[in-house]
Amino acid sequence: MKSIRLLSLLPLVSLPLVARAQAPISLDEFMNATEIRDARIAPDGSAAVIATGVPDWQHNRFREDLWLWSKATGKLTSLTHSGHDSSPLWSPDGRYVAFLSDRPIVAAESDDAAGKDDEPSRVWILPLNGGEAFPLYTGKLDAHALAWSADGASVLFSATEPLSKDQEDANKAEWKDVIRWREQERGDLLLSIAVDAARERSQLAPEAHAKDDADKPALPPDARTIAHSTLEIDEIAPSPKGDVIAVESGPISHREENPADYEIYLVPAQGGELRQLTHNQGIEGSLKWNHAGSRLFFTVRAGGGSIEGPYQDVQGRIYSIDTASGKTTRLGSDFQGSWDDFTLTSHDAVLATGLTGMDQKIYRIDGDKFTPVFNDVGNNAHLEAARNSDAVLFTHSTINDPTQVFVASQPGELNSAKAVTAFNPVFHERAQVSWEPYRWKSPDGTSVEGVLIYPPGKKGAKHLPMLTLIHGGPEDADGDRFGADWYDWATYAAANGWLVFRPNYRGSTGYGDAFMLAIQPHLVSSPGRDILSGVDALVKDGIADPDRLTIGGYSYGGYMTNWLITQTTRFKAAVTGAGAVEHAANWGNDDLTYDDAWYLSGTPWEKPELYQSEAALFQMNKVTTPTHIVGGNADVRVSYFEQVVLERALQRLNVPHTLLLFPGENHPLDKNPWHGYIKVRDELQWLKKYGGQ
Template sequence: MRLKSAAFASAAILVSAIPAASQTVPVIHQYGALALSPAGDRIATIEAQAGRGVVTLRSAADGKVIGTLDPCASCGYSGLTFAPNGDLVFLARDYKAGTVALDYVGEAGADAKGKVRTLATVRGIAQTPRVSPDGRRVALLVTLGAAKESGATQAGVRMIGEIGEHNDEQRLAVFDVAASNVADVQPVSPQGRYVYEYDWTPDGRGFVATTALGNGDNNWWVATLDAIDAQSGAVRQIAKPATQLNQPRVSPDGRTIAYIGGLMSDFGSIGGDVFTVPFAGGTPRNVTAGAKETVTTIDWTRGGLRTVSLVGDRVRLGMLEPGRAVAPGFAQAASASAGDGRAVFSADGRIAAAVMQDYEHAPAIYAGPVAALRQLTHDNDSVQPSVAARSVSWKNEGFDVQGWLLGPRTAPSAKAPMITMVHGGPSAASTPGFVMPTTMVGQLVNAGYYIFLPNPRGSYGQGEAFTAANKRDFGGGDLRDILAGIDAVEKVAPIDDGRLGLGGCSYGGFMAMWANTQTNRFKGIVAGAGLSDWVSYYGTNGIDQWMLPFFGKTMYEDMKAYQDVSAVYFAKKAKTPTFIYVGERDIEVPPTQSIEWWHALKDMNVPVSLVIYPDAGHCVPAPEQSRDVTQRAIAWYDKYVKAAR
């Protein structure tokens, strides 16, 4: 239940942001869908050239551009992955035609002039190509005739006709690299089963995958770990973990599977411990139990398991060794991304690559030995930061809690207002990413506000026990952590306690609505795609399965647990002026939740404004609509927070 990147078969390249009035906006060079060759000598990314994203190959030794590929001028590219022999595979999505081409580049070597061949054309959407260990086949996740984009955060289909009788199915398809003609798309995995993630087995005979029967948006929380035969499509269940699972990876000898397991509130919001289970089946074993960190990426290389973890305020690449926790590796107070994970590794596990950034430094590619990554690209070195950032830690009720404080580069001469922004999830975390001056955060800081981004209990970064600490306690301990964090921030920065605001989207939107009934400390609130009534939400949202790990029972079995954390039942206590926004086709948090809260606040004579954005999905991601949200939110904060007192 958080805002996250779409699982599109395309990669958006930001050439420049829309400038604010009388403000020079830097042009940020972006690196999308980063992939590393098996030998660790080449990097592939999607980068801007002449105003559009093209496939770019770079040397992993010095970052220099080797060459570019752009076979379809009307397409967006994604899914970059290397074959075992170093050939390159990627997806080219033609939005006008409604197709995705699976492209293969042989001999994409030193001059990057290998010929691009199309192996298949998918009428629908596709993602996650992976080449078989012998290099002869390419597997792909396909959704034929897709009615919507993949993922629950995407705008849903219109709710008309007989409901629930048709769902998009994401299935595995396999294509022959040596085929002379463009192949027909014939999925291998069976109908009725949604495949979320997969990995080839070393012998190339099949896959391990996370799958579920029925609606793909709703059933990831009950997905199982399965084996799928590459010829017949037969499915064999390997394990049904008690936790959510992500990134299944098979050991080089084919005997063991590793995956990330934990309490996760959204597909794609990956975090937890590392579990292993025999390929033949059995009970999963937690091999990082008790670690005070959250593993967000794993890869099983010939050199062993490689991991990326969030450790407090730092991201760390490490090596998982049998019988011990993750061995220390490269660590930095930044966020790392690459392809569909958060770092990529060479086949032997010695070399890693990632796109690194933090609040004050724009993206750059880092690569090198796992324990000693170094910066390769310098396209953004001259970009000046628009904010100053610091990590803030505090203790509350026995927990170690961390957050980020962003403010002006020059300290103000007087105390300043502050907006606390709560991340979605709740199983997620606010991690460093470069702040453009045109974003809501950038504009608020430029207007004289501080921004506080807390990671209260329920967040990633402090271990699985910390992530699970808000079970059956939404808006309880996590809200107290946030309020204690505000106290901690006020001790280290010139914050005016009489001018505090609150905001967030998704779970952050719930917290913004709920906090209005629990404290009068905030002067203005912005709530995006929030939940005001967990009882009605259970029966109207499109992802009811996500709540069961947190509440323990369905709403019909334990209604009081859902009522106890619903703002509408405490509406008489709400006093803080609130701006509410939501997407018309949000299936994660339907707009009825916002309408309920808007109606309650109006009845309580609390200043309130509600905007429902047409055809929008979760947290209103479309650029033009997002800019409107930003303008309205800043005006709201200026009126009720900045002007307080």
């Protein structure tokens, strides 16, 4: 597919603009989209650093690059070139950008050699006044989180507590390559290294340091240990006063088995014992201090439990906590949607993105109240205010407008902010889909909403072939936002003639806590009724052709697809990915296992009847729908054995099917872009073959 590599290098000049605007987007173009993964504004608002991901088809991976936008020039320029750089953070004085990278210490001879599997994700520092990026340390420490010290002199990071050389040798002698489940897991160290010392060391002899230290697990010689943690440290937030550091913990197993593993701790900046600040059933994150250093603000993400009582998956919430008294206050509680990103302005005003229905807008929060400050329809994210100026950065997109970074000089000018990036112009140069919200009543009278995406020029047409494409989560929602990848390929399906129906069934965010909680304990049957009633309504309204109905989804969307083909034979074809067909073994494997038990109101031995009645496997004898199955063979969330079980059942039942397994892929298909490309290519072919288009 040489055309894919050329797309990122050459302007599209071969066709006249008018003809190009009428042409549908190709799969090569669609899957070659640049993703904005992070965006950070400089402390004084004069610049922004932007992290992107883009397929590297030649090397079977995704490139990760950093870009710099300057307010003075108005230009966006490439900041790093290794293709392995992410998670940028400005130093407090704006002189440096720290980032994570698995690039080798010594320059690799080829791009293929860079970022090998044995390279850890180290902290690197890039001076913006000239000079090459240098590593903060050279040893094999894999950084879990990083932050600048309040004075900018040091970088803090967390890493698994290393073993001594003697301990490593003893382990290898006794256990060889045996994995001791849980027993070999270790907690983290919170470390600090002075930037000037690291820069001086790198300038002296980087090759020699790499040779001496690269294979040693021991701590860097100039690293200062601030704290030991029995848990992983997933987030670090030094107080502006420089006297204390807040950290967010997480499980060392990387499995969500106990919400108590996720708590906020404080430790003196000079080092000491961690003091637990929170004690709840929520998964905190996005730690931010007010300027006085007296209050710590944080979120509990949608589906991340609750700090008010027993664990339950509610919408995203924002809190602040007085670090002296431990008193916690919920912010914006009058909002009936789901809070997502938030930031504190230079005057400590709270700005946040909130999802209601189709749109995620920007609001100012004052106590329980909220006021919209950016009214454009679409999706806003990556919200960040400059620490020492009034400037605000955010990203914005719609279904037809690719995500771009915007910068406003102050919060009052968000509505007139201009884009500082121009990624993915090809999507504006091709025939665009049209869309509208669609609302219906579920059998119990509950109002449900979804998105209808029409093929170009087909809005208002009747009896269209329809793909019901179900979002994952379930704590998510489809709306007016851009998507172009292996997971979010609705607009590509529409460009290929399908009316795409994206239902926001019970359990989705943006429609109130009660709507989100109504999925429990009927994990698939309750939202399943919402989805099928929506399909019925579209057929009754004459929009969808009852003889050309298809269905698909990935992750929880795969769960639902597997379930729904046992409940009806109306779908002519199904495409399902990374979805379970039963819940007991999946509870044991899933890295979000506590979440699974909450949905079904207990463990498999406590609620065996629900684990069976809500599982597709025990009703597979009803399936007649030709089904295409995909999954990653390294998936720790939904084991690929779930897909193997589904395939075995369909084989036994003589139902047309196929199974694709992607080697080395976890739950998201983010290792090799060809896997996602083949997934979308073959799913569309399957729908065309069996869906009656």
